[in-house]
Amino acid sequence: MLRDTSASRYVTPLREGGSLPGLVEADDLGTYVMKFTGAGQGRKSLVAEIVCGQLGRRLGLRVPEPVLLHLDPVIGRSEPDEDVQDLLRASGGLNLGIDYLPGSIGFDPLAYAVSPREAGEVVWFDALIGNVDRSWRNPNLLVWHGELWLIDHGAALTWHHNWSSGSAADRARRAYDASDHVLAPVGPDLAAAAAALAPRVTVDLLEEVLADVPDAWLVDEPGFTSPGAVRAAYVEILSLRAQGLPERVTLGPRSAPRPSQAPGWLTGRPEPAGGAAR
Template sequence: MSPQPVAIREVKVIRYLTPLREGGSLPAIAEADDDFLYVLKFKGAGQGVKALIAELIGGEIARLLGLRIPEIVFAQLDEAFGRTEPDEEIQDLLKASIGLNLAMHYLSGAITFDPLVSDVDARLASEIVWLDCLLMNVDRTARNTNMLMWHKELWLIDHGAALYFHHSWQDWEQQAARPFAQIKDHVLLKKATDLSAVDEHFKGILSEEAIRHIVSLIPGDWLLKDAPFETEEAHREAYIQFFIQRLLHSEVLIKAAADARQAVI
């Protein structure tokens, strides 16, 4: 039986703990009212809600495909946050992020994936490369892998830089059919020798129904901010059609990835 899409829980942030300054958008570790710690991504950060949308879609597609992703939740930030924060930059960020944000369960004790230390088998490498081709994820390089080792297992994080076309939606129909050129820089590309089998398997899971469910999770007010579409429904449908077309052209995507792999081995 194929995995089923899940609902997204909502939590309320009760305590801002510490900023993660290695991230350009100043994510933070925060505590929520369910007593868990989360890595909180703010809608008031530089890339705004588009990064949160990419994080949500990318993470939930990865989860549906069976890859390990920390739980994603909607995080409600009260207007009281920011009033007593001494750092002016963080104070401005908190004030600009009142309302619904996105957070990922904090994997305490996890370490950054190092390809020189941790081995990844061909199947898993191919699954991650396939995912990043689909999502047009530019941020899984040796310099910044955006993967963690936790309890001896590989976890994917941070898909906010994926789907970069949606910052303008310019020529998105054409982009849906194009190979992902930046796959040549993917940290796992050399090990991705099973792309054809993964393509067949994953296309059987990622149905139109599943895509529609994941896109339906996007909060309406995120879609209406700086949107080139007249309605929320039209904006959702554009995301859906992008993925439908991307899957229809998946053989082109994986051939380009395989060619890029041959060039680097």
């Protein structure tokens, strides 16, 4: 089960994300990226963060630990930004925290080498969860202590935004276009990833992962009679989807010529304006 703690100090908003997450300190002395129930993406973004994060961690991928994080909106009373104040007031009670990785840097494929095997596991995992947000435009990968970490899965599990659009089998069969995936140029070894990971995506494992999602974020879902029924739907889709997944993954031409817009901070001096570096 997820650990449970309370935010004790609101440090600063993190403006890189569209949901305006915040950096907070908590009663357990940890520092977390807090994702709010009052944000525009709503509670399903937090459900996706838990399901994908815990599933990735169970499969041996490096994903920061999620925690249940309680918020008293009064802790942000000194924050001058009115939008942040509104968000805090709308998010009192239960929220989600993601373990903060101090000193981590954004992934740049020009500076950090990834093996085809590791790339295959990341692409296979993203195909499993239907992650549309790990492209060269927005990698959602960090490098911390020399290792690759996966973050920000709130946009995954796209099918849970409209449960009535087809059967579980239909959702499980959906193709995944990885052509713009940030790790596509590495030559991901999807066959090796499937051999290593697919047998581990069992019903028992998925039920354990779904048990970490609070009932409060699964209630009143149209078409379902209980949070347990919603959990069972996630389990059914993901267990079916893991079967034969590489056959549904497309690795075609990129939609743009360059995988990264970041400067070569480890590959040499940045190119000066008007010419190449000497």
